[in-house]
Structure formats: structure tokens, C-alpha cells
Amino acid sequence: MxxxxxxxxxxxxxxxxxxxxxxxxxxxxxxxxxxxxxxxxxxxxxxxxxxxxxxxxxxxxxxxxxxxxxxxxxxxxxxxxxxxxxxxxxxxxxxxxxxxxxxxxxxxxxxxxxxxxxxxRFQSGPEAWIGEQARVGGWFTGRAHWLGAVFTAADNPFASSPWRREKGALWDVGPHALSVLLPLLGEARRVAAVAYGPGDTVHLVLDHVGGASSSVTLSLTAPPAAAGSMVELRGEAGVTCLPQASEGxxxxxxxxxxxxxxxxxxxxxxxxDAAFALRVTRVLATAETLLHGGTR
Incomplete structure (x- = not known):
């Protein structure tokens, strides 16, 4: 090709x-x-x-x-x-x-x-974990933190990106969190969003079609020492966390x-595929409307 x-x-x-x-x-x-x-x-x-x-x-x-x-x-x-x-x-x-x-x-x-x-979704350890948790099922709730230091770390090459300045963590790292949670907990039928915290920090709460709920914290303005990502699931099988990727x-x-x-x-x-990414976009757009004082 x-x-x-x-x-x-x-x-x-x-x-x-x-x-x-x-x-x-x-x-x-x-x-x-x-x-x-x-x-x-x-x-x-x-x-x-x-x-x-x-x-x-x-x-x-x-x-x-x-x-x-x-x-x-x-x-x-x-x-x-x-x-x-x-x-x-x-x-x-x-x-x-x-x-x-x-x-x-x-x-x-x-x-x-x-x-x-x-x-x-394309890192070997996390990809295997997502597949396994999808097979296990029975998840009651999930929570995710996706905290970047794009706007706080020195000389970050993405800090000057105009679209990141405009859209912030919701649109930059929000897709990562949703790409893990939606396949495991189901599509989001309701979304709540608030912008509490420093910089572009936002918090989402999702009600998923299967009855589970999840919470998501997103930021590009975390202190460098606090940056990182985490996804935790709790359900009938107990508690499990997304493994950290070991590859770039x-x-x-x-x-x-x-x-x-x-x-x-x-x-x-x-x-x-693009159809899945569109479903992620729908959640982001709903959250953005709520953060700007609208209703969805």
C-alpha cells in the first residue's frame, strides 16, 4: 500500500x-x-x-x-x-x-x-487488558484520570498548538479516556460536565447504556510531577486498573x-474506525455545550 x-x-x-x-x-x-x-x-x-x-x-x-x-x-x-x-x-x-x-x-x-x-487502544499491554475486561463484563462503575502537563512543563512542543489552547484537555486527552471507557461500560446516554480546578481541568460524569456509571478528570495543566493516566473498573469481578504502557x-x-x-x-x-470516533465526538460536544452554559 x-x-x-x-x-x-x-x-x-x-x-x-x-x-x-x-x-x-x-x-x-x-x-x-x-x-x-x-x-x-x-x-x-x-x-x-x-x-x-x-x-x-x-x-x-x-x-x-x-x-x-x-x-x-x-x-x-x-x-x-x-x-x-x-x-x-x-x-x-x-x-x-x-x-x-x-x-x-x-x-x-x-x-x-x-x-x-x-x-x-494500540499499545499491547493496555489493548490486551481492554479486551480481557470486555470479556469479563459486569462492571458497576469506572473512573479515569488523564492528566497532562502540556501547559505547565518547560518546552513542551504542543503547548503552542492553537487548537489545544482553544479546546483544552476535554478535546485533547478526553478522547483517550473515552476510548477505554465506552467499549467496556457501553455508550454514554447522559453526560454531566463541570470545569472545577486550575487551568483547563474538567470533570465528566457519564451514565452508560448498560447501567454503569463513570467519572473522568481531564487536564493539560497538571504539575509535571502529577501528570499521568489511570483507569479503574469496579464490578462483579472485583477491581482492576489499566496497566501502564511500556512502549512509545x-x-x-x-x-x-x-x-x-x-x-x-x-x-x-x-x-x-471513524464511526467509533464520531461517538466519542458526540460525548465531547455534549460536554463542551454544558461547560459553556448550555443544555443537552
Whole structure:
């Protein structure tokens, strides 16, 4: 499969480009970016071609990996799907439900596969734990903390990201927590959200369709020493916690690319496809409305 990369920012440089160039079953065929000089630099670094025209890249590949802000990703994912390209997307899928739905509709209409890179879902230890807890079932409640230090640690490369400044922890790390809780506890039928605490800290309470409940604390302004993630489940089988991942983003992204290859080859949707990411987006959008004083 020939695959192109859309995006040249920090995440593209440290995760996407190394994973694409290191995958034995992919031909890393080119890079497009909103800054042509950055696209040339990244392409040169990985021995591929920089494209100034995105449509030329889409015509030359079978799939694209997207490492761009959510609003830009949603627009270009629709364009790529209509060009017949399979989609490896990042979280969140889109900044609004309407934009996320447009991505799902475009992928469905074109018959292309999609995988959304919820990092935890593609790390071997956490992935195995999630599968096991889904088989066990009977969970009464869950709680998750996803605390980042993006805005408090020195020289964090993502601190200047405009969309993270605007959307905060809810949209940046919220998808990670929801990608674990929803498969285990069921879809969220009701959501409560409050912004108590420093910076962009928010707290969610979810009522899941199976009767379980969960609480989620999210922040990008935690003290560096307090940063980290945790998911705990309590139910008929007792208490269990999500294991900490022992590997970085690149091996997990390679597994996501494996999942895209399988979905494209078999026609069977992956559990982390754009449709699942849209369900996550619906929860985030509901919480955002509540945080801004609306009702949902």
C-alpha cells in the first residue's frame, strides 16, 4: 500500500513519519504540509517526496495518514476519502459532530477503510487488558484520570498548538479516556460536565447504556510531577486498573497501520474506525455545550 502523510508538525515528525517509513508493508510515498519548506525537510529526512499540491499526492497513494489540527483533518479526510484513499486519522476526529459525520459519510460513500489513532487502544499491554475486561463484563462503575502537563512543563512542543489552547484537555486527552471507557461500560446516554480546578481541568460524569456509571478528570495543566493516566473498573469481578504502557507512540502507530491494512484488505471495519470516533465526538460536544452554559 502506498501511503502519504498530511502534516509536518511535532506529532508528524516524532510519530507518523517514523512509523510510516519503518513499516515493512507500506510504501511511504510522500508528504504534504501547509508549510512547503517543512514538507520538504520532513520528506528529505525519510527519503520520500514532498508534494506542493495535495490533490497530486492523493492521486498517487492508496491511503493517507493525517497529523493535522482537528478542523483541518476533518476537511482533508473528506477530500481524501472522495479521492479513494483509506484513512489513518488522529483524535479527535473533528471539532464538531457535523464535521465528524461528514468524515464518516465520505468514508462510507467511497468504501474506504478508516482507523483513528487512539494511542492507548494500540499499545499491547493496555489493548490486551481492554479486551480481557470486555470479556469479563459486569462492571458497576469506572473512573479515569488523564492528566497532562502540556501547559505547565518547560518546552513542551504542543503547548503552542492553537487548537489545544482553544479546546483544552476535554478535546485533547478526553478522547483517550473515552476510548477505554465506552467499549467496556457501553455508550454514554447522559453526560454531566463541570470545569472545577486550575487551568483547563474538567470533570465528566457519564451514565452508560448498560447501567454503569463513570467519572473522568481531564487536564493539560497538571504539575509535571502529577501528570499521568489511570483507569479503574469496579464490578462483579472485583477491581482492576489499566496497566501502564511500556512502549512509545511509534510502535502503537505501527499497530494502527496494521489495523488499517487489515480493514482495507478484508472490508471489516476496525473497532476504532471513524464511526467509533464520531461517538466519542458526540460525548465531547455534549460536554463542551454544558461547560459553556448550555443544555443537552
Amino acid at each position: 502506498r501511503i502519504g502523510l498530511l502534516g509536518t508538525g511535532p506529532w508528524a515528525r516524532v510519530a507518523h513519519a517514523p512509523a510510516l517509513s519503518g513499516h515493512r508493508d507500506l510504501d511511504f510515498a510522500g508528504v504534504w504540509g501547509r508549510r512547503p519548506d517543512a514538507a520538504r525537510d520532513l520528506a528529505d529526512l525519510h527519503g520520500t517526496r514532498a508534494y506542493a499540491d495535495i490533490d497530486a499526492l492523493l492521486a498517487a497513494v492508496d491511503a493517507v495518514a493525517v497529523a493535522l489540527p482537528p478542523a483541518v483533518q476533518a476537511e482533508l479526510a473528506v477530500r481524501a476519502a472522495r479521492a479513494g484513499c483509506h484513512l489513518l486519522l488522529d483524535k479527535p476526529l473533528a471539532p464538531t459532530v457535523a464535521q465528524g459525520q461528514a468524515v464518516v459519510d465520505a468514508a462510507d460513500a467511497a468504501g474506504v477503510a478508516s482507523v483513528v489513532f487512539f494511542t492507548t 507512540a511509534v510502535p502503537a502507530l505501527i499497530r494502527a497501520l496494521d489495523a488499517l491494512l487489515t480493514a482495507a484488505g478484508t472490508g471489516t471495519p476496525h473497532s476504532c
